[in-house]
Structures are given as C-alpha cells and as structure tokens.
Amino acid sequence: MDIFVCIKQVPGTSKVEVDPVTGVLKRDGIDSKMNPYDLYALETALRMKEQMGGIIKVISMGPPQAKDVIKEAYMMGADEGILVTDRKFAGADVLATSYTISQGVRKMGKFDLILCGKQTTDGDTAQVGPEMAEYLGIPHITNVISIIEIKEKSMIVEMDMPDTIEVAQIQFPCLLTVEKDIFQPRLPSYRKKIATKDREIKVLTLNDFEDKDEKKYGLNGSPTQVERIFPPAINNDRETWTGSGEQLSLKLTAKLKELKFI
Amino acid sequence: MGQLVCNQDKVNELNIEELIKVCPFGAIEYTDGKIEVNAGCKMCKLCVKKGPVGVMEFIETETKKVNKDLWKGISVYVDHVGGSIHPVTMELIGKARDLAAVVHFPVYCVFIGYHIKEKAEELLQYGVDEIFVYDYEELKDFRIEPYAAALEDFINKVKPSSLLIGATTLGRSLAPRVAARFRTGLTADCTILDMKENTDLVQIRPAFGGNIMAQIICSNTRPQLATVRYKVMNAPEKQFNSKGLITVCEIAKTKLKSNIEVLKVVKKKTEENISDAEVIIAVGRAFKSEKDMTMIEDLAELLHAQIAGTRPLVEAGLIHAKKQIGLSGRTVKPKLIITLGISGAVQFVAGMNNAEHIFAINQDERAPIFNVAHYGIVGDIYEIVPKLINDIKSSVIM
Numbered sequence: 001m002d003i004f005v006c007i008k009q010v011p012g013t014s015k016v017e018v019d020p021v022t023g024v025l026k027r028d029g030i031d032s033k034m035n036p037y038d039l040y041a042l043e044t045a046l047r048m049k050e051q052m053g054g055i056i057k058v059i060s061m062g063p064p065q066a067k068d069v070i071k072e073a074y075m076m077g078a079d080e081g082i083l084v085t086d087r088k089f090a091g092a093d094v095l096a097t098s099y100t101i102s103q104g105v106r107k108m109g110k111f112d113l114i115l116c117g118k119q120t121t122d123g124d125t126a127q128v129g130p131e132m133a134e135y136l137g138i139p140h141i142t143n144v145i146s147i148i149e150i151k152e153k154s155m156i157v158e159m160d161m162p163d164t165i166e167v168a169q170i171q172f173p174c175l176l177t178v179e180k181d182i183f184q185p186r187l188p189s190y191r192k193k194i195a196t197k198d199r200e201i202k203v204l205t206l207n208d209f210e211d212k213d214e215k216k217y218g219l220n221g222s223p224t225q226v227e228r229i230f231p232p233a234i235n236n237d238r239e240t241w242t243g244s245g246e247q248l249s250l251k252l253t254a255k256l257k258e259l260k261f262i
Numbered sequence: 263m264g265q266l267v268c269n270q271d272k273v274n275e276l277n278i279e280e281l282i283k284v285c286p287f288g289a290i291e292y293t294d295g296k297i298e299v300n301a302g303c304k305m306c307k308l309c310v311k312k313g314p315v316g317v318m319e320f321i322e323t324e325t326k327k328v329n330k331d332l333w334k335g336i337s338v339y340v341d342h343v344g345g346s347i348h349p350v351t352m353e354l355i356g357k358a359r360d361l362a363a364v365v366h367f368p369v370y371c372v373f374i375g376y377h378i379k380e381k382a383e384e385l386l387q388y389g390v391d392e393i394f395v396y397d398y399e400e401l402k403d404f405r406i407e408p409y410a411a412a413l414e415d416f417i418n419k420v421k422p423s424s425l426l427i428g429a430t431t432l433g434r435s436l437a438p439r440v441a442a443r444f445r446t447g448l449t450a451d452c453t454i455l456d457m458k459e460n461t462d463l464v465q466i467r468p469a470f471g472g473n474i475m476a477q478i479i480c481s482n483t484r485p486q487l488a489t490v491r492y493k494v495m496n497a498p499e500k501q502f503n504s505k506g507l508i509t510v511c512e513i514a515k516t517k518l519k520s521n522i523e524v525l526k527v528v529k530k531k532t533e534e535n536i537s538d539a540e541v542i543i544a545v546g547r548a549f550k551s552e553k554d555m556t557m558i559e560d561l562a563e564l565l566h567a568q569i570a571g572t573r574p575l576v577e578a579g580l581i582h583a584k585k586q587i588g589l590s591g592r593t594v595k596p597k598l599i600i601t602l603g604i605s606g607a608v609q610f611v612a613g614m615n616n617a618e619h620i621f622a623i624n625q626d627e628r629a630p631i632f633n634v635a636h637y638g639i640v641g642d643i644y645e646i647v648p649k650l651i652n653d654i655k656s657s658v659i660m
C-alpha cells in the first residue's frame with residue numbers, strides 16, 4: 001500500500017496574547033512540535049503497513065524548520081518525507097493550503113490512501129483533509145475511530161457521529177481523517193533516529209508543481225481575509241467578590257439560593 | 263488581494279530588531295542583508311500597522327471580483343441523520359433570519375436525504391421562505407460524494423449568497439468539500455456572525471491559537487460558507503402561520519454515485535451530554551488528582567450538576583474528552599455554570615459564554631475568566647469548595 005500521511009508543525013505552546021496597550025500580538029517561546037492529532041494518523045499508517053506492507057510518505061507544508069517534524073516521523077517509521085515550502089505560500093487559508101498540499105501529493109505520484117489528523121491545534125479547522133480530497137477527486141471519510149478490515153481494493157471503517165456510528169466500506173484511493181482513540185501512537189525510536197539521520201527530505205516548491213499559477217497559492221489563493229483581530233469582549237454586568245473563605249462560601253450559598261439553584 | 267513588500271532601503275540597524283519582533287509568527291527573516299517574509303506568515307499585517315513606519319507595505323493587486331448581485335439569500339443546510347433533524351439547524355435558521363433582514367434576503371434551507379418531505383413541512387414553521395428538498399434512496403445514509411453533488415446542484419440552481427452549516431461531524435465533512443468545489447472561503451466554528459450592507463458575511467472566531475478573536479470576510483467569492491457549533495446561536499420560536507414553500511429538486515442519478523457503501527448505522531448508547539445540562543460545574547488545571555475530583559462530585563450532586571472541564575484536564579485524564587467545554591470540545595448553554603480553577607482562555611470561553619449565570623472561583627484576580635463571569639470570586643478552591651458543600655447542606659436542611 002502506498003500511504004501519504006499529512007503532518008503539520010504547530011507551536012509547542014499556545015500562549016498568544018494581545019498587548020492591551022499596543023494591540024500587538026505577543027507569543028512567548030517559539031518552540032514547536034508535530035500536531036498531536038497527526039501522530040494518530042501516522043500510527044494508523046504504520047499499523048496498516050505492518051499488516052499489508054507498502055510504503056509510508058509523510059508530507060508537510062510549512063517553513064523550512066518544518067523538516068523537524070518529518071525527521072520525527074522518520075524516527076517513528078515513515079519511509080519518505082516531503083516538505084512543501086515556498087515564500088509564495090505565505091498567508092494561505094484553508095483553501096490555498098489544501099490546494100498546495102494536493103499539488104505536492106500529485107507530484108509524488110500514485111497512492112492508495114491519504115491519512116490526516118482530525119484537526120490541528122493551531123488552525124483548528126478540521127477542514128484541510130476534506131478539501132484536499134475534493135482537489136484530488138477521491139472520496140473521504142472523517143472522524144474514523146476504528147478500522148475493521150483492510151481488503152485489496154477497499155477498507156471498512158467506523159465513522160463517529162454524534163449519536164450513531166456509521167460502518168462504511170470505502171474504495172481506494174481515498175482520504176481518511178482519524179480520531180484520537182484509533183491507536184496509541186508509538187514513541188520515536190532512538191535506533192531509527194540513528195538509522196535515518198542522513199535520510200533525504202524531498203523539498204518541493206511552486207516550480208515543481210504541475211500548476212504554477214501564483215494566484216492559486218498563499219494569500220492570493222485565499223478567499224478568506226482576516227479583516228481585524230481584537231481581544232475578546234468583556235462582560236459589563238459583573239461583580240467581583242473578595243474576602244475570607246467563610247465569607248465567600250456563605251455569600252455564594254446565599255446567591256445560589258436567591259437564584260433558586262438550591 | 264495583494265502582497266507584503268519590504269522597502270529594504272528603510273531598514274536599518276535601529277529598526278531591524280523591532281521589525282523582526284513585531285511578527286508574532288516569527289515569519290520575518292533577515293538573511294544576507296535582506297528582509298524576507300517566510301511561509302510562516304499569516305497575513306495579520308501587524309508588521310505594516312505596528313512595525314517601524316514605512317518599512318513593510320501591503321500592496322493591493324487586482325483581483326477578479328464576483329458579481330454579488332447574482333447571489334441572493336441566506337441558506338441553511340439541514341443537518342440530520344436518517345431524518346431526525348439536529349437542533350443546530352433551527353439555531354442556524356434563527357441566525358439566518360437576522361442576517362437576511364439586514365440585506366432583505368430570503369431564508370432558504372437545503373434538505374438532502376431519503377423520505378424527508380414530511381420533515382421539511384415542520385421546518386417551515388421556524389420562518390423559512392423556501393426549502394429545497396433532494397429526496398433519493400441514494401441519499402439515505404451520509405456518503406460524501408452524493409451529498410456534495412446534491413449541495414452543489416442546490417448552489418448552482420439557487421445561488422445563495424451565504425450558506426450556514428452546523429459544525430457537526432457531518433457538517434464538518436461536507437462543508438469543506440463543497441467550499442473547495444466552488445473555490446470559495448469557509449470559516450470553521452464561527453462564534454459570531456453579522457451581515458454587511460454589501461452582503462459580505464462577517465465571521466468571527468477565536469484565532470491563531472491565542473487569546474484573540476479574528477474577524478474574517480470572504481469578499482471576492484460566493485457563496486460564503488461558515489460552520490457554527492450547536493448551542494452558539496438561538497433557535498427562533500415556532501410560528502404557526504408559515505407561508506414558506508417546499509420545492510422538490512431533481513438531480514441526475516448518475517451524479518449520486520459513490521465509492522462508499524454504508525454497511526450499517528449503529529445507535530450509540532445514550533450518554534449524559536453536557537450540551538443539554540442545566541447546571542454545570544466546570545473544573546480546570548487547579549485540579550491535580552482523582553482525589554480532588556471526589557470533592558467536586560459531592561458539590562455536583564448537591565446542585566444536580568454535570569461535571570465538565572478544560573482541555574488540560576482531558577489531557578491529564580481527569581475527565582472524559584466528551585466533557586470538554588470549548589472550541590475543540592462542546593458548547594454549553596446552561597442556566598448555571600460554576601468554573602473552578604479555570605483561567606478563562608478564549609478557546610474555553612467560546613464554549614460557555616452564553617450561559618445564563620456564570621460564577622467563577624479563581625485565586626488570581628487578573629484571570630481573564632473574571633471578564634466573563636457575572637460573579638467573580640477571588641479565592642482558593644481548596645478552601646472555598648469544602649465550606650460551600652457544608653453551607654449548601656445546612657441551608658437545605660434549614
């Protein structure tokens with residue numbers, strides 16, 4: 001089986017704040033890591049390979065530093081890594097991101113399956129997977145919680161819905177986004193780290209793509225625009241209570257009683 | 263659209279630091295004596311607005327403009343499984359009516375499924391002008407290709423200006439598929455929606471993974487797509503003299519082919535769902551162990567409350583993922599919520615700020631949760647909660 005896994009590098013900490021005076025965003029620490037949800041997608045690919053054989057390619061779009069997450073994927077057992085990077089991709093929204101990654105996938109040739117995480121912890125849209133599937137003209141299933149069977153030309157999976165579980169058979173090639181509970185991701189191995197130290201990471205830029213039309217990438221290829229950013233609203237109808245534990249507890253009890261919760 | 267351009271001649275040793283630091287995404291690089299913007303750029307344009315004057319510039323370029331007059335109406339996708347309509351649908355109809363009123367648009371629904379015509383009648387009572395129904399056996403279970411084909415057909419026929427979709431599992435699968443098909447914008451999990459006179463949909467959501475909100479528009483393409491979670495908007499009252507129409511649409515069967523076969527749909531055991539709770543005790547990172555949780559169980563029992571919490575508590579395994587409130591958890595709208603040891607990050611607040619009465623206990627008086635709470639209680643939960651349990655018990659006896 002030829003499997004692509006889409007992995008993204010995300011900030012390690014989620015501390016971004018707006019400076020109330022200058023209105024400038026502050027981000028402390030620039031450490032980064034692999035999007036935790038993508039670990040589940042990679043683990044799913046590794047299990048499938050163990051069962052069916054094949055080759056696992058990880059693909060990531062991002063700045064040159066994103067090579068780190070590809071190296072991490074090598075340490076877990078991925079066979080090939082592709083970094084899609086170009087200054088012309090800056091400012092991409094979901095549509096442009098999905099198009100860019102799908103162009104990268106096309107460039108790398110045929111495949112049976114693409115696996116994505118459920119969502120990223122920074123973009124947090126859960127939209128990139130389905131949009132890529134559309135661009136590649138393949139069916140997709142989201143929120144996959146388990147794989148029941150893998151056949152030669154198809155697989156049977158369970159999709160998690162709010163009140164039901166849909167059991168469906170999907171033909172290859174296809175795209176799945178997987179839930180956190182599907183498999184427990186393995187830890188990166190030191191032995192593999194040594195073994196893959198010099199393994200190449202293929203870099204693709206706009207020039208390598210089939211579609212080189214700059215208008216389809218980065219900001220120019222993004223239909224959504226951020227018009228403004230602002231700190232969250234403050235509720236004006238509020239009280240603050242201070243005092244000793246006894247006082248606060250009594251005051252709270254009285255208020256809950258007044259509001260008829262007790 | 264446009265691009266960021268750096269006026270290299272205005273860069274000097276004095277302002278270069280400032281310029282690099284103004285970018286929260288570390289996307290401005292200085293290499294070989296040249297400033298360059300790397301792929302980390304999110305186009306927040308802070309470098310233009312707040313960076314050293316005149317260094318970074320945003321140059322608008324010509325873009326193909328859509329003729330907005332050809333796109334009319336606010337439509338809502340009817341979210342359902344096997345004909346049982348998800349209540350987010352009614353909430354979106356309520357919002358669609360508010361938005362439509364600004365620009366004098368009709369409100370539409372698009373209903374895709376099998377044997378659903380009767381159900382459509384019911385929906386009319388929420389004040390929908392026209393419901394477009396696609397009723398085919400191939401649409402019995404949710405499969406992406408036929409559902410996307412039907413929605414595409416609807417968009418081509420009706421040309422709605424905006425399309426609102428519930429951020430359910432199904433909606434989050436269908437909306438991006440269709441957005442990509444029309445090469446148009448889609449904003450996930452909007453918490454506020456508004457309408458401009460020029461029919462641009464104003465979409466607001468927490469963004470950049472931080473304590474900030476972003477206002478997003480999609481002014482050069484149509485339709486404009488947005489997903490919204492359950493319990494974020496308000497459902498309208500039913501009206502009994504509905505004058506809306508039901509239009510049954512036809513689509514070629516060849517378009518309903520699929521590479522997916524649904525083998526069965528299994529009903530899950532019904533579980534307590536925090537979205538439906540009237541009273542919630544929400545716990546945050548101040549809770550460190552299982553033992554701390556027992557204290558909360560007593561309190562929850564006294565108040566007939568469900569226990570929910572923040573993401574770090576889910577990550578620590580102290581509460582189940584289904585009990586997470588927030589942007590990547592569930593949205594709740596209880597009559598009463600008491601937050602204990604929660605800082606009040608936007609992603610958490612986005613999931614609970616529509617609660618009727620919000621009480622927060624936190625020892626840090628500057629915690630942002632106090633901007634949201636109606637009653638902010640500055641104190642230590644380990645001191646207050648045990649006393650509170652006693653006080654409530656004795657007040658019940660009295």
Ligand SMILES: Cc1cc2nc3c(=O)[nH]c(=O)nc-3n(C[C@H](O)[C@H](O)[C@H](O)COP(=O)(O)OP(=O)(O)OC[C@H]3O[C@@H](n4cnc5c(N)ncnc54)[C@H](O)[C@@H]3O)c2cc1C
Pocket residue numbers: 014120121122123124470471472545546547548571572573574575586587588589590591592602603604605606607608609610613623624625626629641642643644
């Ligand atoms: C894309 C994205 C999506 C996210 N989605 C969600 C989501 O859906 N839900 C969610 O919850 N988070 C979400 N987060 C995480 C969110 O940003 C915060 O990190 C999280 O909500 C913080 O949880 P907390 O308040 O429990 O912890 P902290 O921020 O650590 O706050 C703990 C608070 O407890 C107080 N405290 C400590 N000890 C005591 C004591 N003894 N008595 C009283 N007070 C005490 C402290 O003063 C502090 O304010 C998301 C983040 C990102 C980037």
Ligand SMILES: Nc1ncnc2c1ncn2[C@@H]1O[C@H](COP(=O)(O)O)[C@@H](O)[C@H]1O
Pocket residue numbers: 005006007008009035037038041059060061062097101115116117118119120121123124125126127128129
């Ligand atoms: N820049 C990227 N590079 C590679 N994969 C990505 C990227 N962005 C998103 N993805 C994939 O799409 C999934 C959903 O991302 P999102 O829509 O941002 O929540 C992630 O879990 C990844 O598998």
